Amino acid sequence: MAERKSSEERREQIIGATLRLVARKGFASVTLRDVAAEVGIVHGLIRHYFASRDELVAAAFDHAVTAELASDEAMLAGLDPIAALAAWFSTTPEDHYLVWIDAWSEAPRNPALAAAVLRHHSDCERILADVIRRAVAAGAASSLDVDADSRMLTALADGMAVQHHAMGMVDAAAADEIVFAAVEARLAIAPGTLAAADRAPARGQWLG
Amino acid sequence: MAERKSSEERREQIIGATLRLVARKGFASVTLRDVAAEVGIVHGLIRHYFASRDELVAAAFDHAVTAELASDEAMLAGLDPIAALAAWFSTTPEDHYLVWIDAWSEAPRNPALAAAVLRHHSDCERILADVIRRAVAAGAASSLDVDADSRMLTALADGMAVQHHAMGMVDAAAADEIVFAAVEARLAIAPGTLAAADRAPARGQWLG
DNA sequence: AGCGTTGTTGTCCAGTTGGACAATTTTGGA
DNA sequence: TCCAAAATTGTCCAACTGGACAACAACGCT
Numbered sequence: 001m002a003e004r005k006s007s008e009e010r011r012e013q014i015i016g017a018t019l020r021l022v023a024r025k026g027f028a029s030v031t032l033r034d035v036a037a038e039v040g041i042v043h044g045l046i047r048h049y050f051a052s053r054d055e056l057v058a059a060a061f062d063h064a065v066t067a068e069l070a071s072d073e074a075m076l077a078g079l080d081p082i083a084a085l086a087a088w089f090s091t092t093p094e095d096h097y098l099v100w101i102d103a104w105s106e107a108p109r110n111p112a113l114a115a116a117v118l119r120h121h122s123d124c125e126r127i128l129a130d131v132i133r134r135a136v137a138a139g140a141a142s143s144l145d146v147d148a149d150s151r152m153l154t155a156l157a158d159g160m161a162v163q164h165h166a167m168g169m170v171d172a173a174a175a176d177e178i179v180f181a182a183v184e185a186r187l188a189i190a191p192g193t194l195a196a197a198d199r200a201p202a203r204g205q206w207l208g
Numbered sequence: 209m210a211e212r213k214s215s216e217e218r219r220e221q222i223i224g225a226t227l228r229l230v231a232r233k234g235f236a237s238v239t240l241r242d243v244a245a246e247v248g249i250v251h252g253l254i255r256h257y258f259a260s261r262d263e264l265v266a267a268a269f270d271h272a273v274t275a276e277l278a279s280d281e282a283m284l285a286g287l288d289p290i291a292a293l294a295a296w297f298s299t300t301p302e303d304h305y306l307v308w309i310d311a312w313s314e315a316p317r318n319p320a321l322a323a324a325v326l327r328h329h330s331d332c333e334r335i336l337a338d339v340i341r342r343a344v345a346a347g348a349a350s351s352l353d354v355d356a357d358s359r360m361l362t363a364l365a366d367g368m369a370v371q372h373h374a375m376g377m378v379d380a381a382a383a384d385e386i387v388f389a390a391v392e393a394r395l396a397i398a399p400g401t402l403a404a405a406d407r408a409p410a411r412g413q414w415l416g
Numbered sequence: 417a418g419c420g421t422t423g424t425t426g427t428c429c430a431g432t433t434g435g436a437c438a439a440t441t442t443t444g445g446a
Numbered sequence: 447t448c449c450a451a452a453a454t455t456g457t458c459c460a461a462c463t464g465g466a467c468a469a470c471a472a473c474g475c476t
Contacts, residue, residue, distance in 0.1 A: 007453080026317060028236030032434065042455055044436085053434065098316065104374040105234060105313040108306065118375050151378070152364070152386050155371055159363030166312040167326050170359070178360050185393070215423075240464065250425055252466085261464065
């Protein structure tokens with residue numbers, strides 16, 4: 001009666017279900033039984049793949065962000081630097097950032113998750129720094145300290161994402177406008193350039 | 209045998225204990241029994257003061273932030289505008305921001321908390337906007353759109369706080385340096401001015 | 417002193433949780 | 447074909463959860 005799946009397939013199925021639930025209900029309130037029901041298995045089976053609940057949610061976060069950043073990076077590589085900046089700072093899908101915010105708040109109490117958050121945040125700063133370097137090399141921007149600029153602009157984007165996604169203080173258009181203006185000022189790009197270049201395909205979704 | 213307290217006194221005692229536990233363990237994992245044990249009462253008594261757990265944590269957040277912002281605002285009023293900017297953007301106590309980050313992630317699932325977060329975030333932007341206006345009036349800074357600058361700089365401070373407090377990516381000194389530089393650039397203040405002015409008394413603690 | 421209000425207690429409940437584990441079924445290779 | 451390994455099930459458990467509630471004790475008022 002059991003539709004038996006290969007180990008890897010089942011593992012990814014569980015991770016996918018976990019992510020979907022985390023996006024909907026937050027890390028703290030996702031239970032093993034929730035995940036099992038979403039997949040259609042018994043909750044005991046999850047223990048066969050993940051040693052603990054903490055390990056499961058950390059693995060889910062890590063898996064999703066790894067895949068998404070790789071896809072984003074590939075997409076950015078195909079754009080000219082200005083279009084890449086516009087795409088990178090455009091408002092991301094709702095579920096994406098709510099999971100990040102949740103991860104920030106959960107990290108102090110879940111070491112495995114904290115490590116993943118730290119690593120992927122560094123990835124984000126590195127990806128942005130690479131784009132800035134390309135823009136500078138192309139003469140489209142200027143930067144005295146690329147890493148510092150990347151760190152500052154990443155922090156700004158995170159803060160605006162909180163205002164938009166978690167608090168609903170600003171809509172997507174207003175958030176983009178504020179971030180674009182700050183990026184342009186910081187990198188000596190003519191005002192309005194990024195908004196005009198913002199024709200990139202939407203960033204990847206997690207929960208297909 | 210019962211040390212009977214006045215209604216208001218007991219209420220604040222419960223709120224204080226709740227905040228202390230939220231800072232330590234996060235909103236989601238604070239239970240009524242935890243709070244009761246911290247205060248030294250029976251968990252049933254909490255129901256006498258707060259209709260539900262959600263209402264308790266929202267009230268605790270609201271109460272603490274209200275008090276702290278009032279105290280901060282009074283302190284800022286006693287400083288010249290540049291010193292006030294430096295004080296406002298100096299790294300805040302650890303427990304303070306961890307609670308904010310936790311509130312962001314909990315807000316989508318706790319309407320009362322969401323309302324408090326939204327209201328107090330607006331307070332923060334307003335307080336900063338007032339300081340910027342004083343700085344502009346004093347000829348110490350310039351701003352084309354005070355509200356936009358306040359919103360952008362608040363988002364930046366939040367994002368840096370995440371990097372510092374939740375991820376440990378940067379230490380307090382580096383975070384201050386990045387934020388100070390961005391504030392100076394945005395408001396046309398000479399570089400280094402804020403670091404030199406950063407002699408303000410530490411912002412208030414919650415968990416006395 | 418008597419009395420109503422209210423702070424306070426202890427106990428109960430039905431439900432949920434993460435984890436453990438033996439039993440069963442399926443798979444894949446010898 | 448047979449068997450060891452791996453996937454999967456069902457069930458158990460001890461602990462904990464928020465909430466309900468009746469009983470008790472201290473208080474303010476008259």
